Amino acid sequence: MAGYILKRLLLMIPTLFGILLITFVVTQFVPGGPVEQLVHQLQGRGAGGEASGSTVTLYRGDSGLDSERLAELKRLYGFDKPAHERFFSMIGNYLTFDLGESYYHHRSVMELIVSKLPVSISLGVWTFLIVYLTCIPLGITKAVRDGSRFDVVTSTLILVGYAIPGFVLGITLLVLFGGGSFWDVFPLRGLVSDNWEQLPWYSKVLDYLWHMVLPITASVVGSFAVMTMLTKNSFLEEIRKQYVLTARAKGLSENRVLYRHVFRNAMIPLITGFPAAFVGAFFTGSLLIETIFSLDGLGLLSYESILKRDYPVVLGALYLFTLLGLIAKLLSDLCYVLIDPRIQFESLKK
Helix, strand or coil: CHHHHHHHHHHHHHHHHHHHHHHHHHHHHCCCCHHHHHHHHHCCCCCCCCCCCCCCCCCCCCCCCCHHHHHHHHHHHCCCCCHHHHHHHHHHHHHCCCCCECCCCCCEHHHHHHHHHHHHHHHHHHHHHHHHHHHHHHHHHHHHCCCCHHHHHHHHHHHHHHHCCHHHHHHHHHHHHECCCCCECCCCCCCCCCCHHHCCHHHHHHHHHHHHHHHHHHHHHHHHHHHHHHHHHHHHHHHCCHHHHHHHHCCCCHHHHHHHHHHHHHCHHHHCCHHHHHHHHCCCCCHHHHHHCCCCCHHHHHHHHHHCCCHHHHHHHHHHHHHHHHHHHHHHHHHHHHHCCCCCHHHHHC
16 A cells, blocks of 8 residues: 555656646746736736747837836846746745745735635535535435436436526526515625624624525535436445345345445445545635625636736646645545455556
8 A cells, every 4th residue: 555655646746747837838828928917007008918928029018118127027027037947946946835926916825825715615615515415315315216206306406406507596696685686685795794803703603604605505506416416326326236135135124235235335436536525625716606706715816817927826826736636636546445445556556
């Protein structure tokens, strides 16, 4: 096991390096780099640009600026150095988790990401808990009652929910319950009210939960179908196997057969994805949901960083999330062995 874990950890290095290298190269050719955007702002032309910040000659951004001022702007963003030197300097900083400083927020990228985490954690963790705690029991019930009216009705409902985009559902919920044309029941924006700091602790909890109802509903509904149907199909596949017939023939109760024998085998494909889903829940960012409900989270930060060519935020967030994703994938593989001892790492290495 130790050898397999070490091998996987070593494979993370070229994977992470390759992802960062490709993204870095792409950013060198994206038009409208930070230098051009700053030049246009200085000239009162807005935030547009024509050329990448790493190029020597600007197509329109250098008009009206002398070469000395332009060189100063390049030095401000570090574009006075060759691309390969900037890349390896960035990699060296990333080894110590120094993600640099945002061009536009003028704050540490790590600090900026951490400041956005409350929104992302609120959306991700609640969605994760509600989906798992609802879909697994529902999927088991549907498997046991396969073909019944309950199975047909619930399948229809979750598939309809799956077909509705989250942002469409979010807008509908705001119109219906956010003080639009119908009922003013839930708040329109933010995680908490403006007077949240003055509220007693129990009112703070209720206020936070009240603000979360609509965005969580919009995020969760579309996620029910996949997890529920995966649970149902996993249980149906196990229920039809020979060992279940043998257990029933021995006179074991249906509950003991289901939860003592079937449950462990059927949950393997679900539990093995648990680490990745759990880690991802803390860093979930949904641009459309955050925009609709005025939540300033990681989704909105990533989108704005791409538009503004805020390369330290783009690359720093990519490095952090890719590293966490690779670790979560390793944890998922380890869960296979913990849940099913029949699986050996030697077979996984082939």
